[in-house]
Amino acid sequence: MTDATTFVAPLEGGSVDMTAPFGGGGTLPNPVTTASGCAGYGRELAKFQPLAELGSITTRTVTPQPRSGRATPRMAETPSGLLNGIGLPGVGIAHFVENELAWLAERGARVVVSIAGERVDQFAECAQWLNDGPAVVGLEVNLACPDADNQGLAFARNPATAHDVIQAVREVADPALPVYAKLTPDVASVTDIAKACVRAGADGLSMINTPLGMVIDTDTLRPRLSTTAGGLSGPAIRPIAVRCVYEVHAAMRAGEITTVPITGMGGIRAGLDALEFVLAGASGVAVGTAIFHDPGAPLRVLAELREALAARGFAKLTDAVGHAHQ
Amino acid sequence: MTDATTFVAPLEGGSVDMTAPFGGGGTLPNPVTTASGCAGYGRELAKFQPLAELGSITTRTVTPQPRSGRATPRMAETPSGLLNGIGLPGVGIAHFVENELAWLAERGARVVVSIAGERVDQFAECAQWLNDGPAVVGLEVNLACPDADNQGLAFARNPATAHDVIQAVREVADPALPVYAKLTPDVASVTDIAKACVRAGADGLSMINTPLGMVIDTDTLRPRLSTTAGGLSGPAIRPIAVRCVYEVHAAMRAGEITTVPITGMGGIRAGLDALEFVLAGASGVAVGTAIFHDPGAPLRVLAELREALAARGFAKLTDAVGHAHQ
Amino acid sequence: MAHPLQRQAEIVELSPVGAYHRLVLRAEDIAERVLPGHVVAVAVGGPDSAMLMRRAFFVHRADPDEQTLEIVFSEQGGSDQGRGTRELAQARVGGTLDIVAPLGNAFPVPNGPVSALLVAGGHGSVPLFGLADLIREHGGSVSFILGAPDAGRLFGVDRAKELTPDVLVTTEDGSYGIRGHVTLPLAEAMKAIDAGVVYASGPTSVLRAVTETATKLDVRCFTAVEETMACGVGICGVGTCLACVLPVVGDDGVSRFARACVEGPCFDGTRVRWDDIGTVPPDVEGAAAMDLGVTGAY
Amino acid sequence: MAHPLQRQAEIVELSPVGAYHRLVLRAEDIAERVLPGHVVAVAVGGPDSAMLMRRAFFVHRADPDEQTLEIVFSEQGGSDQGRGTRELAQARVGGTLDIVAPLGNAFPVPNGPVSALLVAGGHGSVPLFGLADLIREHGGSVSFILGAPDAGRLFGVDRAKELTPDVLVTTEDGSYGIRGHVTLPLAEAMKAIDAGVVYASGPTSVLRAVTETATKLDVRCFTAVEETMACGVGICGVGTCLACVLPVVGDDGVSRFARACVEGPCFDGTRVRWDDIGTVPPDVEGAAAMDLGVTGAY
Numbered sequence A, B: 001m002t003d004a005t006t007f008v009a010p011l012e013g014g015s016v017d018m019t020a021p022f023g024g025g026g027t028l029p030n031p032v033t034t035a036s037g038c039a040g041y042g043r044e045l046a047k048f049q050p051l052a053e054l055g056s057i058t059t060r061t062v063t064p065q066p067r068s069g070r071a072t073p074r075m076a077e078t079p080s081g082l083l084n085g086i087g088l089p090g091v092g093i094a095h096f097v098e099n100e101l102a103w104l105a106e107r108g109a110r111v112v113v114s115i116a117g118e119r120v121d122q123f124a125e126c127a128q129w130l131n132d133g134p135a136v137v138g139l140e141v142n143l144a145c146p147d148a149d150n151q152g153l154a155f156a157r158n159p160a161t162a163h164d165v166i167q168a169v170r171e172v173a174d175p176a177l178p179v180y181a182k183l184t185p186d187v188a189s190v191t192d193i194a195k196a197c198v199r200a201g202a203d204g205l206s207m208i209n210t211p212l213g214m215v216i217d218t219d220t221l222r223p224r225l226s227t228t229a230g231g232l233s234g235p236a237i238r239p240i241a242v243r244c245v246y247e248v249h250a251a252m253r254a255g256e257i258t259t260v261p262i263t264g265m266g267g268i269r270a271g272l273d274a275l276e277f278v279l280a281g282a283s284g285v286a287v288g289t290a291i292f293h294d295p296g297a298p299l300r301v302l303a304e305l306r307e308a309l310a311a312r313g314f315a316k317l318t319d320a321v322g323h324a325h326q
Numbered sequence C, D: 001m002a003h004p005l006q007r008q009a010e011i012v013e014l015s016p017v018g019a020y021h022r023l024v025l026r027a028e029d030i031a032e033r034v035l036p037g038h039v040v041a042v043a044v045g046g047p048d049s050a051m052l053m054r055r056a057f058f059v060h061r062a063d064p065d066e067q068t069l070e071i072v073f074s075e076q077g078g079s080d081q082g083r084g085t086r087e088l089a090q091a092r093v094g095g096t097l098d099i100v101a102p103l104g105n106a107f108p109v110p111n112g113p114v115s116a117l118l119v120a121g122g123h124g125s126v127p128l129f130g131l132a133d134l135i136r137e138h139g140g141s142v143s144f145i146l147g148a149p150d151a152g153r154l155f156g157v158d159r160a161k162e163l164t165p166d167v168l169v170t171t172e173d174g175s176y177g178i179r180g181h182v183t184l185p186l187a188e189a190m191k192a193i194d195a196g197v198v199y200a201s202g203p204t205s206v207l208r209a210v211t212e213t214a215t216k217l218d219v220r221c222f223t224a225v226e227e228t229m230a231c232g233v234g235i236c237g238v239g240t241c242l243a244c245v246l247p248v249v250g251d252d253g254v255s256r257f258a259r260a261c262v263e264g265p266c267f268d269g270t271r272v273r274w275d276d277i278g279t280v281p282p283d284v285e286g287a288a289a290m291d292l293g294v295t296g297a298y
Ligand SMILES: Cc1cc2nc3c(=O)[nH]c(=O)nc-3n(C[C@H](O)[C@H](O)[C@H](O)COP(=O)(O)OP(=O)(O)OC[C@H]3O[C@@H](n4cnc5c(N)ncnc54)[C@H](O)[C@@H]3O)c2cc1C
Pocket: A077, C039, C053, C054, C055, C056, C057, C058, C059, C071, C072, C073, C074, C075, C076, C078, C080, C081, C082, C083, C084, C085, C086, C123, C126, C225, C226, C227, C228, C229, C230, C231, C232, C233, C234, C235, C265
């Protein structure tokens, strides 16, 4: 225990107000969502927990057309992590709205739809489809896709292209729907990208998408994934993710970026991991890779986070948001 | 076993030629070195293995003046990783040359001296001290230091400043001494930084330095390290490191960057980890964090790498360098 | 697909069987849901393990009265492999393991008497004995071809012989039975027993060969896929990671990527595009959108 | 500093002692090198563990004839803590642990008779019994003050009472002995036994208080630091990571960061700048270069 230890009166877990700010001035009943791509469209996850009890469910990224995804092998285990090159397989936005969204709405789920494209207009096309979608509470713009007009550099790795995508989406999306920009850590300054997105109208930020990694198979002597490189996720990257959230939240506190809510993710396995993100500045937390280890993880993390907040005397989730900056 | 499996006649471990290319056309007897900052100046490590049996030993980064390093806590354990904010403590270049280098020379060690500064001229100042140093086989320029003239942005995160430092060091350093540029992964394109360094005269590249991360103590509710953020190391980051080496080596094969040797590092614990880096394109490998778990790791990794090469029918280390690109 | 449950299962028994380990787990409500072909996904290592992925195993036997499941596994070889199964082999009786089961679909079983040939490579035989019982319950008869690289890696030969005299055994090194691949006596055996259906379980090469022969002889053929994707069949055990896909032709004639852990592991062999595993066939649904001239790791 | 050796030590015994675990390890060539105050660094978890750092423990007893080392440890509390010690408490007798020992320096021992007061908080008493034996071998006498938050977390009271009638026990909750902090009866005890030297081991607050009192009474004082830096005393066990430093005044009067795992853990208490732990005092060697107006995580 160091001198910086704070002493607070613990509360009953049940009495913590978990209401979570959500972009555009709205709120969600609690901060926990699923990380895009780790909970499908919700059908499988629903077998392990009632989706309506989560703050929201974030879908696998939806694209204008159906996509098969990449060739297998698509996944490799790494130390405390997972490398994937799945390739955004999906049913396409039309089928998604008609079938998946309707199913989710029936279950009372609050849905954040992750969207992407390879050109700016494709993002906007997806957004348009969702304006009247039932159950949709927000859009998450997956900026980690390669920009076909910029030699395949991910939108999220260039402030200008990130800006353009967010602006295009913000223009066509229902003004009542918050638009979150999802950022990757593979940049010299994640704050610069965050700034560009918020300036373009982002109502919130999701951090982080997977840093690029690679595993080489020492038997075949070739990259393990068919995509060569892939995205690294899981507890291994948690310190990187917490740092990104902290950096951007610090820039908000310093007035360099307009304050918008942040959804933190990267290696959240337990309530205390989620608490790290909250203390760093996130008012939402997403559970991703942990689902593959424990399909009940999202709801468990919610319960553990509530307990952890109570034990530290926080009456409200929002009191803890960014507390590590004090 | 996939179709890509290659079949080769295994060799006796002892018969593999481990000679490793080293910048500037030279070679070292084998590819294994220590990662800067993880083996001190060699004295402690020498208790666990004869330093002369390693390809080289890379010192803790040396700066012009003695530095105390940062306040404690300086270190936190993370999933399959380690976060440090040590702060480059050291004796200063004068004392280093007089005492530490002399001691290393007596032991027959081949020394790569890691140097740094907060301004371009400080790097050059360190380099100058080493021109007649005994046992010195190369310089490694730690570009992860904050640039005092550029708002503290690390030299390695900007191609222009990285270029200037390498050029300044290359100008004053003995032409016979290879100069390696040590890069960080916290950039949108590590290839761009590599290109700038090689253009500035770098004879080799060391990859990677630690990506920035953070741990927040859920008891004190504050960042765990006194430095707030720190560098993440260990197996957790290995996929990121292998990807960086692969990317830069690919750019060399494509003729976008002049080919120079690469020393790979990041989470090497065993011979097969080292082999991943070699297959990705590294002709040298450095063992860092693993030393804290197993002080005999560098020499063990060398033996295991030799065996692994033999088992795969590689008669020479150099035959395996970049093999994953074939 | 079965509705999987997550349980902290008690380790009732862990004992060697030849080159394999038999692991008996007790968990509520699962055994009665298990059918032959179903899979259990086991979390290896505790909260401080560097291994995040569950490992998938066929259920060998399920006992609803005892509330137990039995799996049979081997420690994987390979230079950098076997971490999970090695750890599992160290589990302690009396301790617990976090499992998700039953996963995937079961082998379709004829609802009347039929002469069935059961073909397995290595531990592929693990799910076939429960299947044999079901077939016999429906009045059918079973025959076996069991193959492995060597005698040590055969599983269940004695048990097969208890069920039927029609058991052929092959080993690649000739250390037991016929020297050669498990597919060697395939056509002959099918003819000899006048097979109405063949079930196969094991490496992809076996499943492909069985499908070919069965198709030629116009015999129905069901396969349980497993090592087709060395990276991760069953990696998530949830059906959401999409790591475990293989190209399968649907009833509508359209090829789609099917998940081995949800739509499988049991597939009609003639529907699986064996030669296209590990690729994105241009005619698979959604393949067109994959190649807009941009490559990347996404 | 001792010359440390790395060994695969055999686990000879693991048994509970109150709130603690006693772990006896057998390893060649180490026991004969161990002196009171020396530390052993234990690798927790195997190659697939997410925990990379060794855990440091005082050697409680070393038996050169049996080639054994004994350590005594508790499972750490704290909300996200105790991962390593919890795993260690699960170790199996007959298995092995990777250790590095002996690490650090030993308590300086008077080479003649002296009246020594041994003060410990919690498991701080672990290294003091070997020390007591040495002092008595040199003709000296020992007295103890042993403190802990509660009775369960006291270690070695019985053993202390076997050695001397002069044993004071304090617990913060009053569940055993005097209610209060271990430093409460300090001054009186030192006077009562006319202490020539005081040795202290335990939390920083204890070491600081003992040093203060000893200094006032002009008594020599040696401290074994440990939890001063919650992040990682002994983290590397090699002396190269520099995580374990604390500001210590040298013979030349210059303050330097000393490594607890090499130059320590035993320090002359009057040399340690207790109030400056966790800071970079401006006069510590090399501090000037730390602040060129640039901050950063390096
Ligand atoms: C549907 C199904 C049923 C199976 N049934 C059995 C069984 O009854 N008995 C048995 O011994 N084995 C069975 N396996 C194979 C078993 O899952 C692997 O042997 C095991 O995952 C290897 O784990 P490891 O950590 O020891 O190997 P590692 O090589 O260390 O594992 C690394 C990664 O590769 C994956 N992996 C490795 N080998 C295989 C493989 N052959 N198939 C799929 N994934 C693999 C692991 O899940 C892990 O993610 C089955 C696999 C599947 C998919």
